[in-house]
Amino acid sequence: MPLDIVVGAQWGDEGKGRIVDLLSAQAEFTARYNGGDNAGHTVTVGDKTFRLHLLPSGIIHPNTRCVIGNGVVVNPAVLLEEMETLRAAGISVTPERLQISFAAPLITPAHRALDAAQEAARGGAKIGTTLRGIGPAYTDKVSRAGLRVGQMLDADSFTTALREHVLRVNQLLSRLYQAEPIAVEAVIQQYLDYSRQIKDYIGDVSHLLWEALKSGKRVLAEGAQGTLLDLDHGTYPYVTSSNTVAAGALIGLGLGMGFVERVVGVTKAFQTRVGSGPFPTELTGELAVHLRGTGEHPWDEFGTTTGRPRRVGWLDTVLLRYAARLNGLTELALTKLDILSGLNPVRICVAYRRNGRELRDLPYGLSGLEQYEPVYQDLPGWEEEIRSLRQWEDLPPRARAYILRIEELCGVPVRLVSVGPERQQVIEIS
Ligand code: IMP
Numbered sequence: 001m002p003l004d005i006v007v008g009a010q011w012g013d014e015g016k017g018r019i020v021d022l023l024s025a026q027a028e029f030t031a032r033y034n035g036g037d038n039a040g041h042t043v044t045v046g047d048k049t050f051r052l053h054l055l056p057s058g059i060i061h062p063n064t065r066c067v068i069g070n071g072v073v074v075n076p077a078v079l080l081e082e083m084e085t086l087r088a089a090g091i092s093v094t095p096e097r098l099q100i101s102f103a104a105p106l107i108t109p110a111h112r113a114l115d116a117a118q119e120a121a122r123g124g125a126k127i128g129t130t131l132r133g134i135g136p137a138y139t140d141k142v143s144r145a146g147l148r149v150g151q152m153l154d155a156d157s158f159t160t161a162l163r164e165h166v167l168r169v170n171q172l173l174s175r176l177y178q179a180e181p182i183a184v185e186a187v188i189q190q191y192l193d194y195s196r197q198i199k200d201y202i203g204d205v206s207h208l209l210w211e212a213l214k215s216g217k218r219v220l221a222e223g224a225q226g227t228l229l230d231l232d233h234g235t236y237p238y239v240t241s242s243n244t245v246a247a248g249a250l251i252g253l254g255l256g257m258g259f260v261e262r263v264v265g266v267t268k269a270f271q272t273r274v275g276s277g278p279f280p281t282e283l284t285g286e287l288a289v290h291l292r293g294t295g296e297h298p299w300d301e302f303g304t305t306t307g308r309p310r311r312v313g314w315l316d317t318v319l320l321r322y323a324a325r326l327n328g329l330t331e332l333a334l335t336k337l338d339i340l341s342g343l344n345p346v347r348i349c350v351a352y353r354r355n356g357r358e359l360r361d362l363p364y365g366l367s368g369l370e371q372y373e374p375v376y377q378d379l380p381g382w383e384e385e386i387r388s389l390r391q392w393e394d395l396p397p398r399a400r401a402y403i404l405r406i407e408e409l410c411g412v413p414v415r416l417v418s419v420g421p422e423r424q425q426v427i428e429i430s
Helices: 016-026 076-088 109-125 134-142 149-153 155-176 184-201 205-214 247-253 285-292 317-327 397-410
Strands: 003-008 029-032 041-045 048-052 065-068 098-101 219-222 260-268 271-273 311-313 331-335 346-354 357-359 373-379 414-418 426-428
Touching: 003 016, 003 317, 016 041, 016 219, 016 260, 016 331, 016 414, 029 205, 048 076, 065 205, 076 184, 098 184, 098 205, 109 134, 109 155, 149 155, 149 184, 155 184, 205 219, 205 247, 260 317, 285 311, 317 346, 317 397, 331 397, 346 397, 373 397, 397 414
Parallel strands: 003 219, 003 260, 029 065, 029 219, 065 098, 260 331, 331 414
Antiparallel strands: 041 048, 271 311, 346 357, 346 373, 414 426
16 A cells, blocks of 8 residues: 655755656656645756646656645646646646646635735745745635635636635735735636636545555655645744645545555755745855856756745754654655765754754754754765766765765665756665
8 A cells, every 4th residue: 555755854945856756657646735836846857847836746757647635725827837838848638647636725816915915014024935825825724714626616606705705805905914906807707717627627636546545556645845844843934834744645635544655755965945934054155156056057046936046055964853753754865966066075964052052853843943053064075076877886985975974863764866957867775
């Protein structure tokens, strides 16, 4: 009963898309379970680069079927645009290959407007959201006022519910935030059109996956964002509004407990973050430019969704150990090891210091993270270019020592190492 879960072990953007792309070769289904189009997955196949926000990365793989679970907030405009882009690139997107849960909450232009108004009202205390309406859509779900994808199947009742929703948000926009209200009837016409295009893709994802799992088929759950952005366990309030951790896959897909086999935590060989919030190992200056790149390559550290330059720093194994615990990781996939070539030393944060005391774990989860100073171990760096290597034995001994030290600090084996952006630039470690 193999349900494999791929999660981000940092603040998102770890390169989950390509790991999912690799693992989906053996999966019947790939499934998104959280987040929405705030996510950004870049997958490079040959000379084509796809930037996906909402569709599971597995859609690139011709033999894989894809689902979007009830835990995902769906903006139908983005969904339809991505479906169209993929079709134009020759990738089949049909109801046989893609199903969307009837219970997934919908994002509307009113949610997006509210996200922008709320961020503006936060002034200097901005979260730095992606402005995709994610927080307001989840807020509506929790306050039991939200719209769900399944409501699109009945035009009359959907029209009524949508009108009430936009009018309600308009009150907030104009009275609380002095922002422009949304044009109600235009949104209704737009969403009725989306409904016609999406209706054949709406299904019971929980049931579909349960049948697949019961008959021994492999399902790959694809997490969006990362553990440190989890609503409950991340660097609150600088988090996203969903449960990004592995347990979120069960709720976000409607599955029971007994199916899980592998839980793969994806981490970069260094640390990155977009948006606000604490980042103990953050770097500036030349080292930051080395890690971030200058923006000329698709793999440089600039947000897939927002284009913002990412904050960068040394790998933080206090946080990685935390992610291993929270997710119950069975293995790690280490991405972008090639970026560390040419740096000497290579530093790893192994503990934190506060008031003269060293800590390997934090006393109250991630709260108060900004008060800790990282304690580093310096490892000798390697000069060699490693992008062409495919075997563990061929890696420079110093690069291997770096990986072994990560395993030791986190107590989780590293099974995959990516050494470049292409599909085949991966070293599998048995
Ligand atoms: P929201 O999810 O748009 O509400 O943004 C909340 C926080 O999560 C912000 O700091 C965003 O930059 C961050 N965030 C959301 N999605 C991603 C992602 O896919 N990768 C990295 N950061 C993200």
